[in-house]
């Protein structure tokens with residue numbers, strides 16, 4: 143995990159160099175370069191099939207690159223599974239959320255990282271109390287205030303909120319959000335985007351993958367536009383406009 147000192151040197155928190163990802167003979171990432179600085183929200187944009195999710199899955203370790211180099215805090219690192227990415231301080235919210243319908247909200251939040259008492263027994267009360275805390279502070283979404291409710295009874299947006307609450311609670315240096323607002327209402331979306339800014343103030347950088355350029359423009363400090371598996375445009379918010387970004391996304 144990175145220390146504060148790493149964040150202060152100007153070294154990117156994360157850097158991927160010359161990344162190639164092949165699915166069989168199909169080139170999904172073609173010499174892609176991408177970095178995440180400290181204290182920034184990066185908007186990862188591009189049309190359908192541009193390679194955004196492939197890049198996010200590569201960063202989060204579930205889809206390692208065919209070739210290329212990864213640096214975390216300036217140190218060359220191998221990230222070839224989810225555990226390695228979490229150890230490197232990276233947390234991911236996926237497009238297809240992996241929740242267990244038959245389990246309660248609180249069990250889902252702590253899945254794989256259950257709170258335990260002495261002798262390793264699960265501490266259900268601690269998880270329940272903590273879940274109430276997380277749901278109240280992170281993503282205030284109606285209908286998910288009872289941590290004992292089974293996830294199977296929730297709407298798509300509410301399920302997404304549980305996944306977001308889980309990621310936010312175990313927050314790391316870097317949060318990857320792949321289309322996190324696709325099933326959220328307008329109010330929920332605004333709350334989540336505000337939360338991403340708040341996380342930044344607390345020192346967590348984020349990568350936001352979205353087709354909604356207005357959301358991206360509202361919340362991101364820098365934009366990377368991808369097409370055909372590679373970067374075709376990059377600019378800080380102060381150096382570009384939403385019109386220019388739209389142009390790059392639809393032109394490529």
Ligand SMILES: Nc1ncnc2c1ncn2[C@@H]1O[C@H](COP(=O)(O)OP(=O)(O)OP(=O)(O)O)[C@@H](O)[C@H]1O
Nearest residue numbers: 165166168170188189190191192193194195196197
């Ligand atoms: N497991 C896979 N096997 C083969 N090809 C794949 C696989 N996953 C993705 N692809 C292909 O790689 C390309 C990039 O897909 P990816 O999902 O990364 O794009 P994207 O930019 O996230 O698109 P969208 O915005 O539609 O989600 C697409 O042409 C897709 O068909």
